[in-house]
Amino acid sequence: MGLRKDAPSDNVMVPATADPFEGPRWAPPVWHMPQGLVLLVNLVRALVRLVLFLARHPLATIVAGGVAWLVYAVGWQLPLFGFGLVLLGLGCWAAYWRTSFVRLVARPVRARVRHVLVYRRHWQPVMVMSGLAFYRNAREYLPAITRVRVTATTDRVLVKMLSGQAPQIWRDHAENLAHGFGAPLCRVRTADKPGFVWLELVRRDALAVPLPALPVPASGGDVDLTALPVGKREDASPWLLRLLGTHVLIAGATGAGKGSILWGLVRALLPAMRAGLVQVWGIDPKRMELAFGRGIFNRYSDDATGGMVALLEAAVAEMHKRAARFGGVTRTFLATAADPFIVVMVDELAFLTAYCPDRDLRKRADAALATLTSQGRSVGICVVGALQDPRKDVINIRNLFPTRIALRLDEADQVDMVLGDGAYERGALADHISPIPQVGAGVAYVRLEDSPDPVRVRAAFVSDDDIAAMGEYLTAETA
Numbered sequence: 001m002g003l004r005k006d007a008p009s010d011n012v013m014v015p016a017t018a019d020p021f022e023g024p025r026w027a028p029p030v031w032h033m034p035q036g037l038v039l040l041v042n043l044v045r046a047l048v049r050l051v052l053f054l055a056r057h058p059l060a061t062i063v064a065g066g067v068a069w070l071v072y073a074v075g076w077q078l079p080l081f082g083f084g085l086v087l088l089g090l091g092c093w094a095a096y097w098r099t100s101f102v103r104l105v106a107r108p109v110r111a112r113v114r115h116v117l118v119y120r121r122h123w124q125p126v127m128v129m130s131g132l133a134f135y136r137n138a139r140e141y142l143p144a145i146t147r148v149r150v151t152a153t154t155d156r157v158l159v160k161m162l163s164g165q166a167p168q169i170w171r172d173h174a175e176n177l178a179h180g181f182g183a184p185l186c187r188v189r190t191a192d193k194p195g196f197v198w199l200e201l202v203r204r205d206a207l208a209v210p211l212p213a214l215p216v217p218a219s220g221g222d223v224d225l226t227a228l229p230v231g232k233r234e235d236a237s238p239w240l241l242r243l244l245g246t247h248v249l250i251a252g253a254t255g256a257g258k259g260s261i262l263w264g265l266v267r268a269l270l271p272a273m274r275a276g277l278v279q280v281w282g283i284d285p286k287r288m289e290l291a292f293g294r295g296i297f298n299r300y301s302d303d304a305t306g307g308m309v310a311l312l313e314a315a316v317a318e319m320h321k322r323a324a325r326f327g328g329v330t331r332t333f334l335a336t337a338a339d340p341f342i343v344v345m346v347d348e349l350a351f352l353t354a355y356c357p358d359r360d361l362r363k364r365a366d367a368a369l370a371t372l373t374s375q376g377r378s379v380g381i382c383v384v385g386a387l388q389d390p391r392k393d394v395i396n397i398r399n400l401f402p403t404r405i406a407l408r409l410d411e412a413d414q415v416d417m418v419l420g421d422g423a424y425e426r427g428a429l430a431d432h433i434s435p436i437p438q439v440g441a442g443v444a445y446v447r448l449e450d451s452p453d454p455v456r457v458r459a460a461f462v463s464d465d466d467i468a469a470m471g472e473y474l475t476a477e478t479a
């Protein structure tokens with residue numbers, strides 16, 4: 001049977017419908033192919049696909065080919081023995097060098113499995129239903145998965161967007177993506193090359209349960225002022241906070257857990273405080289948070305009649321002295337016993353700058369804080385301030401704090417006031433953090449130095465017992 005067209009013209013008429021008023025319908029010509037030819041074409045197509053697949057996976061091809069050749073040449077016993085040895089080797093690696101095994105074997109394998117079984121499998125329907133695919137002339141255009149990585153709690157999927165798409169449209173569809181891929185949360189991160197975005201799909205919330213206080217570093221030498229551990233990040237890695245060369249503003253509604261960050265910092269500094277390389281000066285207008293462990297601070301005040309402002313001014317005076325000595329000699333500060341790194345810790349900044357009834361004290365506090373935050377960094381003086389309300393009329397120097405932390409906040413527009421414009425849109429949903437202490441206290445959003453995208457973190461909880469033990473740690477040495 002040869003190739004044959006049913007009708008001489010381009011189109012073939014389809015039988016009329018029962019409706020006598022409906023015009024005739026026309027369909028493209030029908031070609032009848034010989035069965036053998038259909039089989040042959042499909043066979044060639046399958047072969048081409050197989051060759052392409054093997055060429056794309058050379059390592060797997062070589063291993064499979066080698067095993068097949070071994071079975072053929074020496075029988076199945078030797079390859080089976082070799083396979084057992086490989087399994088044993090992997091088992092020993094996992095047992096004795098867990099970190100490298102997880103990094104080099106477990107995570108890449110898991111990433112591959114999730115790539116195939118979750119993302120590739122659901123990609124087309126999720127893209128179509130969430131409106132991120134595009135149709136033109138009966139053709140479907142889909143964004144492409146470029147890479148999948150996994151961490152203990154999160155999958156990261158690198159996506160090549162369709163030409164003309166921008167990350168914002170993906171951010172608008174983050175909720176669709178989370179539901180589509182069965183993740184509780186999806187965030188869209190900018191990639192370092194144009195045309196790509198990272199989807200960060202959280203599988204398990206590593207911050208769902210409170211974190212106990214972190215261990216005190218073993219010695220003063222272990223205290224790195226550029227990376228003090230105070231909690232955990234959402235990807236289960238440590239949350240490290242820099243104090244050297246910066247000032248820190250912590251904003252959070254009442255009960256958000258400001259205290260755990262303040263005490264977490266003191267805890268991470270303890271050995272250096274004991275060695276005399278770091279001093280922490282505490283100011284606690286509310287007489288609640290820092291007052292509990294006042295003995296820990298090198299200097300402390302909660303005196304609303306001028307003592308707290310005097311302490312700030314003492315820090316300014318020390319700053320000027322250091323500036324006069326260091327000027328023209330050094331540009332980088334190194335903490336020594338003669339010139340310790342000074343952390344001025346203020347629990348409720350707003351009391352000093354806005355709520356204090358004495359106008360003169362308010363002005364002096366404002367001036368001292370502005371001087372410290374604008375000039376203190378290079379001479380080893382750092383201000384760490386906590387406050388509940390980040391509005392400008394409460395604190396007008398918030399931009400002088402390079403490091404800012406947004407704990408639970410009451411309103412969405414406060415988030416951008418703390419973390420900077422666009423932070424809320426990029427996923428810093430600090431107003432969504434649970435007010436239940438067990439779930440949300442200490443949970444915060446921060447901006448890290450290497451990325452504009454906010455990261456969710458949780459501060460470890462430093463209990464009253466921990467604070468008491470910290471006091472004993474310091475006095476035990478000095479006794």
Ligand SMILES: Nc1ncnc2c1ncn2[C@@H]1O[C@H](COP(=O)(O)OP(=O)(O)OP(=O)(O)O)[C@@H](O)[C@H]1O
Pocket residue numbers: 210211252253254255256257258259260289388437438441442443458459460461462
């Ligand atoms: N990191 C944390 N993890 C778990 N629970 C915490 C954490 N921090 C604080 N909490 C719990 O939340 C409660 C409120 O914390 P805290 O008093 O530190 O909040 P705050 O922001 O200082 O509030 P305020 O502004 O009223 O002083 C505490 O009683 C504590 O039980």
